[in-house]
Amino acid sequence: MKHRRDSVASLLVAFALAASMAACASGGVKPAPAPAAAPAAAEHTTTGSAPVDWPVPPEEAAKANPLKPTADNVHKGGVLFNRYCTACHGTSGRGDGPMAEHWSRLPKDLTHPERQARLSDGEIFWKLSVGHRQNGEEIMPALGYKLSADERWRLVLFVRSLVATH
Numbered sequence: 001m002k003h004r005r006d007s008v009a010s011l012l013v014a015f016a017l018a019a020s021m022a023a024c025a026s027g028g029v030k031p032a033p034a035p036a037a038a039p040a041a042a043e044h045t046t047t048g049s050a051p052v053d054w055p056v057p058p059e060e061a062a063k064a065n066p067l068k069p070t071a072d073n074v075h076k077g078g079v080l081f082n083r084y085c086t087a088c089h090g091t092s093g094r095g096d097g098p099m100a101e102h103w104s105r106l107p108k109d110l111t112h113p114e115r116q117a118r119l120s121d122g123e124i125f126w127k128l129s130v131g132h133r134q135n136g137e138e139i140m141p142a143l144g145y146k147l148s149a150d151e152r153w154r155l156v157l158f159v160r161s162l163v164a165t166h
């Protein structure tokens with residue numbers, strides 16, 4: 001019975017929310033939803049659809065990657081991905097990292113062929129450079145101030161290497 005499970009799940013979430021609000025008045029990061037809400041995560045991360053409210057300026061989306069996908073560049077991108085992305089996107093990029101459910105928005109499955117086809121290199125570069133905030137909440141961190149342009153383009157090369165081939 002889906003309906004019944006959903007209401008138990010939202011009850012658990014409500015309890016978790018109330019408990020964490022009482023414990024931490026400063027807030028900021030949302031508490032993890034109760035485990036019973038997990039199936040929603042799977043639905044959310046397997047689609048290739050675009051986040052509607054995170055529009056990319058067309059001139060940014062049109063930028064081409066100046067680096068070539070050499071083994072060295074992809075490897076270096078992978079090291080950065082493990083450091084900056086896997087907490088949310090997971091080691092394989094499927095959106096199942098340990099922190100994935102701590103936010104109100106779920107990280108997207110970066111391996112999905114439809115998503116890979118829709119995203120341009122410039123769009124991936126721009127998104128990881130500027131990040132995404134909404135109503136004061138950090139949905140995805142901005143790395144533009146922390147990593148050089150070459151490092152960010154290497155991350156783009158690594159993200160490209162994650163495309164699911166099945």
Ligand code: HEC
Nearest residue numbers: 050051054084085088105106107108124127128139140141
């Ligand atoms: C704090 C968790 C978090 C971290 C860390 C994070 N992301 Fe994300 N990412 C998200 C979320 C959540 C979304 C979905 C945003 C939305 O729905 O608006 C997302 C979306 C994206 C998208 C856009 C997908 C699309 O369809 O438009 C790309 C590309 C991406 N992330 C790449 C990365 C890369 C590369 C890194 C590491 C440099 C990274 N992310 C680090 C949470 C994270």
